[in-house]
Amino acid sequence: MKKVAVVTGSNKGIGFSTVKGLLKRFDGVVFLTSRDNDRGKAAVAKLNQLGLHPEYHQLDVTDKTSVARFRDYVKQKYGGIDILINNAAVCNCSELYLGYQESKDIIDINYFSFFIIQEHLYPLVRNNGRILNISSDCGHLSNVRNEYWIKRLSNKDLTVKDINEFVNWHLEAVKNGTFNRSDIADDGTIAAYRVAKVAVSALTIIQQRELKARNISVNSMHPGLVRTDMTKGVGFYDADQAAETPLYMVLEAPASIQGAYIWYDRKVLDWYDPKADWYFKSVNFNQ
Numbered sequence: 001m002k003k004v005a006v007v008t009g010s011n012k013g014i015g016f017s018t019v020k021g022l023l024k025r026f027d028g029v030v031f032l033t034s035r036d037n038d039r040g041k042a043a044v045a046k047l048n049q050l051g052l053h054p055e056y057h058q059l060d061v062t063d064k065t066s067v068a069r070f071r072d073y074v075k076q077k078y079g080g081i082d083i084l085i086n087n088a089a090v091c092n093c094s095e096l097y098l099g100y101q102e103s104k105d106i107i108d109i110n111y112f113s114f115f116i117i118q119e120h121l122y123p124l125v126r127n128n129g130r131i132l133n134i135s136s137d138c139g140h141l142s143n144v145r146n147e148y149w150i151k152r153l154s155n156k157d158l159t160v161k162d163i164n165e166f167v168n169w170h171l172e173a174v175k176n177g178t179f180n181r182s183d184i185a186d187d188g189t190i191a192a193y194r195v196a197k198v199a200v201s202a203l204t205i206i207q208q209r210e211l212k213a214r215n216i217s218v219n220s221m222h223p224g225l226v227r228t229d230m231t232k233g234v235g236f237y238d239a240d241q242a243a244e245t246p247l248y249m250v251l252e253a254p255a256s257i258q259g260a261y262i263w264y265d266r267k268v269l270d271w272y273d274p275k276a277d278w279y280f281k282s283v284n285f286n287q
């Protein structure tokens with residue numbers, strides 16, 4: 001039985017570098033996936049020039065039909081997935097404050113897509129498999145400054161309803177013009193992206209609970225500030241360097257690390273510490 005690894009949004013950036021690393025170190029089939037066929041195939045061609053051969057499949061994480069098509073293909077050809085890296089996301093990080101529609105688009109792609117992936121692909125993840133959700137420093141709980149939501153998101157019996165209500169609370173506030181910048185760290189900059197990533201890291205905890213019986217590890221991580229298109233080239237290291245910790249998490253980390261929030265240096269951080277200094281500072285964009 002061939003082992004299978006899948007990386008979403010892997011035609012460029014950290015996802016592309018993670019596929020490259022998997023092709024060098026993982027003994028199995030590696031899927032490079034992209035929402036756009038042409039961009040995906042161009043990425044495959046780049047890897048082919050390096051003598052590396054991923055399998056390609058179109059995969060738009062927000063499109064149920066696309067995800068179901070991919071699921072059927074993998075199920076029929078390989079029967080399951082051993083490693084799944086949920087990496088696809090958007091930011092529009094250069095705009096510090098966004099209106100409702102842009103905020104909603106970011107939250108739909110970066111957070112609500114996880115339910116589509118969960119419904120269609122998680123049943124395919126084999127026992128003892130590994131799922132890595134790429135979050136951000138924007139996903140640490142310390143990005144939330146509203147006491148009510150800090151308390152509710154810290155609840156050990158956290159539910160999907162709690163997280164969805166948190167996300168919708170933010171969207172409603174933006175829609176109604178009542179968004180209070182002091183509810184989110186760093187004067188509420190890139191709030192939709194922060195809310196989506198906090199939601200991803202919180203959802204990771206619930207997903208781990210649900211998959212524990214099958215000994216599947218589900219963790220979320222911050223890959224560092226990385227020079228990619230998302231940051232318009234700002235960052236303290238490049239995508240190949242940034243892929244090292246995701247690769248470590250899915251290939252080498254102890255399987256006992258479960259439901260954790262991982263920093264780019266491999267450290268397991270306390271996601272629940274609302275006073276921690278791990279939230280994103282937008283001033284980093286100007287350095």
Ligand SMILES: NC(=O)c1ccc[n+]([C@@H]2O[C@H](COP(=O)([O-])OP(=O)(O)OC[C@H]3O[C@@H](n4cnc5c(N)ncnc54)[C@H](OP(=O)(O)O)[C@@H]3O)[C@@H](O)[C@H]2O)c1
Binds near residue numbers: 036
């Ligand atoms: N770069 C950083 O400093 C940084 C910091 C913290 C966290 N992160 C996280 O790291 C991950 C990778 O980011 P990156 O910096 O490598 O960004 P990137 O270079 O902008 O790459 C993002 C990838 O996601 C894909 N994508 C977007 N929407 C998609 C969809 N609906 N379906 C499938 N793929 C989709 C993009 O495809 P297209 O080419 O079609 O747009 C692209 O391949 C993201 O989760 C990001 O939030 C990055």
